[in-house]
Amino acid sequence: MRSQSILAVVGLFALTACGSDEGMSGDASRGEGAATIASLQTAVEASSPAIRAEDLAPRIELLAHDDMEGRAPSTPGGQRASQWLADEMARIGLEPMTPDGYFQSVPLIEATLDPAASGLAFTGPTGEAALSYPDQTVFWTKQMEPELSFEASEVVFVGYGAVAPEYGWDDYAGIDMTGKTVVMLVNDPGYATQDPELFNGRAMTYYGRWTYKFEEAGRQGVAAALVVHETEPASYGWGTVESSWSGPQYDLDRGEGGDPRAMLEGWITLEMAVALFEAAGLDFEAMKTAAATPGFTPVPLEGTTATGSLATSIDRRESRNVGGVVRGSERPDEYVLYTAHWDHLGMDPDPEAEDRVFNGAVDNATGTAGILEIAEAIAARGVAPARSVLFLAVTAEESGLLGSEYFAVNPTVPLADIVAGLNIDAILPSGPTRDLVVVGYGASELEDALAAVAEPRGKRLTPDPSPEAGYFYRSDHISLAKRGVPMLYADAGADLVEGGVEAGAAFEDDYRATRYHAVGDEYDPSWNLEGMVEVLDILLELGEGIADSDTWPNWYEGNEFRALRDAMRAGG
Numbered sequence: 001m002r003s004q005s006i007l008a009v010v011g012l013f014a015l016t017a018c019g020s021d022e023g024m025s026g027d028a029s030r031g032e033g034a035a036t037i038a039s040l041q042t043a044v045e046a047s048s049p050a051i052r053a054e055d056l057a058p059r060i061e062l063l064a065h066d067d068m069e070g071r072a073p074s075t076p077g078g079q080r081a082s083q084w085l086a087d088e089m090a091r092i093g094l095e096p097m098t099p100d101g102y103f104q105s106v107p108l109i110e111a112t113l114d115p116a117a118s119g120l121a122f123t124g125p126t127g128e129a130a131l132s133y134p135d136q137t138v139f140w141t142k143q144m145e146p147e148l149s150f151e152a153s154e155v156v157f158v159g160y161g162a163v164a165p166e167y168g169w170d171d172y173a174g175i176d177m178t179g180k181t182v183v184m185l186v187n188d189p190g191y192a193t194q195d196p197e198l199f200n201g202r203a204m205t206y207y208g209r210w211t212y213k214f215e216e217a218g219r220q221g222v223a224a225a226l227v228v229h230e231t232e233p234a235s236y237g238w239g240t241v242e243s244s245w246s247g248p249q250y251d252l253d254r255g256e257g258g259d260p261r262a263m264l265e266g267w268i269t270l271e272m273a274v275a276l277f278e279a280a281g282l283d284f285e286a287m288k289t290a291a292a293t294p295g296f297t298p299v300p301l302e303g304t305t306a307t308g309s310l311a312t313s314i315d316r317r318e319s320r321n322v323g324g325v326v327r328g329s330e331r332p333d334e335y336v337l338y339t340a341h342w343d344h345l346g347m348d349p350d351p352e353a354e355d356r357v358f359n360g361a362v363d364n365a366t367g368t369a370g371i372l373e374i375a376e377a378i379a380a381r382g383v384a385p386a387r388s389v390l391f392l393a394v395t396a397e398e399s400g401l402l403g404s405e406y407f408a409v410n411p412t413v414p415l416a417d418i419v420a421g422l423n424i425d426a427i428l429p430s431g432p433t434r435d436l437v438v439v440g441y442g443a444s445e446l447e448d449a450l451a452a453v454a455e456p457r458g459k460r461l462t463p464d465p466s467p468e469a470g471y472f473y474r475s476d477h478i479s480l481a482k483r484g485v486p487m488l489y490a491d492a493g494a495d496l497v498e499g500g501v502e503a504g505a506a507f508e509d510d511y512r513a514t515r516y517h518a519v520g521d522e523y524d525p526s527w528n529l530e531g532m533v534e535v536l537d538i539l540l541e542l543g544e545g546i547a548d549s550d551t552w553p554n555w556y557e558g559n560e561f562r563a564l565r566d567a568m569r570a571g572g
């Protein structure tokens with residue numbers, strides 16, 4: 001079996017051996033890369049059921065190898081990565097997720113803007129300004145038409161672009177937005193004011209997410225929707241905007257009758273926004289202050305219009321979620337779910353780039369390798385757990401959580417039968433910590449169960465130190481959470497055993513600044529994976545405990561998802 005598996009992996013990568021290695025990182029040719037993959041597979045197959053650093057390392061390195069070409073959905077590299085995952089699930093003894101196999105097909109539309117044939121410009125009291133792509137703007141379309149354009153679209157500042165009845169807030173109040181161009185701020189009014197009584201204070205709500213802002217703008221009937229980028233409230237720099245939203249963009253193939261979207265969606269730099277407001281006789285900072293005040297209403301940029309054109313190649317593609325099951329011995333129709341996304345950003349479209357591969361080693365080869373490690377441990381138990389355990393590696397997270405959204409809308413098991421879910425996304429290899437971070441802390445009874453496992457191991461639970469970044473809304477668990485399924489997103493903390501909080505914060509800050517969504521997110525043999533092992537061991541024990549119990553964890557009373565879960569469990 002082992003020699004056959006190695007030959008299969010070599011064959012899987014042999015198709016790339018004759019390709020050019022132009023622009024790839026490192027010195028190895030594609031043929032040498034296939035040999036490296038085979039060597040890594042040998043190490044993977046020597047792994048033990050216990051979660052160990054020496055088992056994690058080859059899995060992470062293999063998924064983040066240049067020959068995976070950044071694991072973009074529906075690309076050859078993405079196909080190789082998802083096939084390898086299915087093969088691994090079969091090898092370690094998981095049953096297929098569905099009667100048809102380990103794959104759930106996810107229909108996608110790939111849209112690639114041609115910047116040379118596209119443009120965005122503003123005409124105002126001081127003349128016309130064409131924005132430079134991608135230095136001053138990055139934009140795209142979700143309308144899935146090859147040629148789109150609009151002219152003389154009135155520009156309106158809509159504050160944070162939120163319609164939030166529960167907060168008594170409507171940034172679109174009193175104006176018909178049809179055909180207009182909206183400019184809006186990133187994050188929430190609560191973050192801007194640090195007022196704990198405004199929205200959710202410093203912690204981002206879903207209204208602060210760019211995904212929501214574009215969705216709401218589409219519902220308002222606008223022609224174009226632009227978010228002003230600012231590094232602190234966005235929690236990432238302009239370089240992340242460039243790498244994340246240029247090149248091929250994916251969306252689910254929603255068919256006819258999908259939600260309305262603006263013709264053009266995108267970002268503009270802070271400097272461009274300041275200049276745009278100034279040309280219209282407005283002070284950007286004053287407008288930003290006003291936008292965080294209850295009762296704010298839209299402000300037209302008098303005498304300012306926008307013109308846009310988009311030339312987009314549209315391809316219908318297919319990617320796939322990958323899933324396997326350890327079948328429960330007593331209640332096989334009840335499930336504990338582990339999730340991680342296997343995809344990343346693919347290749348830099350610039351053929352002249354020195355390093356073209358967005359390897360995604362931390363994001364999220366770590367989490368994908370992690371659920372395989374946990375799966376191997378549970379599959380190797382002498383006695384199967386009472387409940388089934390479903391391991392789901394989803395696609396297209398980087399494109400807007402599309403794979404998990406597709407699974408949530410088209411679940412392979414009823415959502416009401418999922419007892420709880422544990423999501424793993426981008427564990428930093430910073431070494432052992434004294435704490436675990438719970439993203440979205442204070443949400444569900446899963447935190448009590450996590451504390452019961454972590455505290456005897458000398459680890460305390462800490463809230464997400466950057467709730468303003470909205471990480472709770474930026475990973476795959478939210479696709480299920482917003483439909484009621486109790487989900488937990490826990491990660492290694494920042495209080496390092498060696499160096500404390502200062503060293504942990506420095507490690508994370510360096511990753512965010514230099515490697516997050518950049519070509520520098522590569523596997524490094526010098527990584528200290530022991531902290532990752534500790535996190536995975538805790539999540540293994542937590543999941544096993546739930547799988548062997550008859551408890552049904554729920555959201556805490558007062559949580560926004562509690563009523564959804566109660567109705568789901570009641571059959572409503």
